[in-house]
Amino acid sequence: MSPMNEPLTEFERKARAVLEESLSRIDGRIRSRLNQARHAALEAAGTRRRAWWRSLTLMPTAGAATAALLVAVVLWHRQPAGEPPVLEAQHAAEDMDLLADSEALELLDGWDGPFYEWATAQTDNVQSEG
Amino acid sequence: MSEFATLASPYSMPAALHGDVDLTDLEAQTRSRALNQFLAGVELKAFKIAQAALRHEDDALDAVQDAMLQLARAYADRPAEEWKPLFYRILENRIRDMQRRRTVRGRVIAWLPFRGDEDDDEPDPIAQAPSPEPQPPRRLELEQAVEALEKALGELPGRQRQAFLLRALEGLDVAQTAAAMGCSQGSVKTHYFRALQALRAQLGELYV
Numbered sequence: 277m278s279p280m281n282e283p284l285t286e287f288e289r290k291a292r293a294v295l296e297e298s299l300s301r302i303d304g305r306i307r308s309r310l311n312q313a314r315h316a317a318l319e320a321a322g323t324r325r326r327a328w329w330r331s332l333t334l335m336p337t338a339g340a341a342t343a344a345l346l347v348a349v350v351l352w353h354r355q356p357a358g359e360p361p362v363l364e365a366q367h368a369a370e371d372m373d374l375l376a377d378s379e380a381l382e383l384l385d386g387w388d389g390p391f392y393e394w395a396t397a398q399t400d401n402v403q404s405e406g
Numbered sequence: 407m408s409e410f411a412t413l414a415s416p417y418s419m420p421a422a423l424h425g426d427v428d429l430t431d432l433e434a435q436t437r438s439r440a441l442n443q444f445l446a447g448v449e450l451k452a453f454k455i456a457q458a459a460l461r462h463e464d465d466a467l468d469a470v471q472d473a474m475l476q477l478a479r480a481y482a483d484r485p486a487e488e489w490k491p492l493f494y495r496i497l498e499n500r501i502r503d504m505q506r507r508r509t510v511r512g513r514v515i516a517w518l519p520f521r522g523d524e525d526d527d528e529p530d531p532i533a534q535a536p537s538p539e540p541q542p543p544r545r546l547e548l549e550q551a552v553e554a555l556e557k558a559l560g561e562l563p564g565r566q567r568q569a570f571l572l573r574a575l576e577g578l579d580v581a582q583t584a585a586a587m588g589c590s591q592g593s594v595k596t597h598y599f600r601a602l603q604a605l606r607a608q609l610g611e612l613y614v
Contacts, residue, residue, distance in 0.1 A: 284574075287602070287605075287606055288574055288602070290551075291555060291574050291605065291609075292574045292575065294548070294551045294552055294555050295454070295555065295571075295574060295575045296575075297548050297551075297552055298454060298552045298555070298556065299450045299451065299454060299575075301552070302450055302453065302454070306453060306463065306467065307450075309467050309471075310449040310450065310453060310467070310470065310471075311449075313449070313467070313470060313471035313474050313475075314442065314445045314446060314449060314474055316471070316474075316475065317441075317445060317471075317474035317475045317477065317478035317479075318438055318441060318442055318445070318478060320475055320478050320479050321438065321441060321478035321479065321482040322434075322438060
């Protein structure tokens with residue numbers, strides 16, 4: 277008996293010769309299909325490799341896009357916190373009300389600053405004496 | 407220009423690998439060529455091994471094709487020395503999957519009340535017809551030996567048959583066979599030894 281890593285025995289050599297003979301009998305249809313299968317496999321390997329290379333060529337673009345996004349995020353966080361958009365809209369509505377209200381505009385026209393300052397001072401004095 | 411100029415040789419690279427594709431990388435081209443050579447070298451033996459296990463030409467072809475594709479997709483970048491055990495490991499897995507599926511299908515079909523007796527895979531009577539050419543005695547002797555060996559191989563348990571074919575047909579050593587079969591080297595030796603014993607018992611008269 278031959279362990280597998282030792283030279284083949286006579287029986288094994290004959291069996292091998294017969295097996296090789298059986299290979300030579302494989303017909304053209306099967307050989308052709310095997311040939312097609314091999315080419316399909318090689319094409320698949322080539323496609324996979326190309327896809328890998330393509331992903332490498334896209335890396336600079338992807339890197340630039342990521343960097344731009346990072347910069348945008350950093351700048352956004354540095355901006356002072358403004359009023360929320362809801363409040364801004366509320367102020368705009370109030371301005372519109374003021375412009376639409378004619379009495380309020382008249383009050384603004386007759387604005388007498390010094391009088392109001394004097395009246396406020398008088399009120400403060402009365403409160404401090406009392 | 408000759409009409410034969412357009413025909414590719416059976417071992418040439420597929421058009422997609424050298425024509426319309428920018429394979430600038432020389433290493434990739436060399437690797438594709440090496441893979442092509444490797445697959446061309448194993449395809450017939452792989453088919454024979456698959457056929458011995460599945461006993462069906464088209465199933466054997468499918469198994470070999472799947473193994474080729476998987477090797478090319480997943481392991482083409484591995485060192486070329488690893489390809490052979492990897493390829494036969496993939497092929498063996500594929501054969502087992504197909505055998506399992508076939509067993510399940512057989513069980514399902516056995517439950518079906520109406521099943522046609524006609525078989526799509528009936529042998530072609532023209533292909534089966536004996537050749538009118540007289541065969542020389544040596545040729546006949548070889549043919550008988552091939553038939554007897556294939557029959558004996560078909561009766562071996564799967565693991566024994568695999569160990570024998572990987573060794574005798576593909577020429578793998580114990581370590582490579584163990585890697586291809588996914589078992590220990592000791593198991594490989596046992597399977598191979600038992601396969602040899604069984605084959606000798608059946609074919610002794612023909613082979614001595």
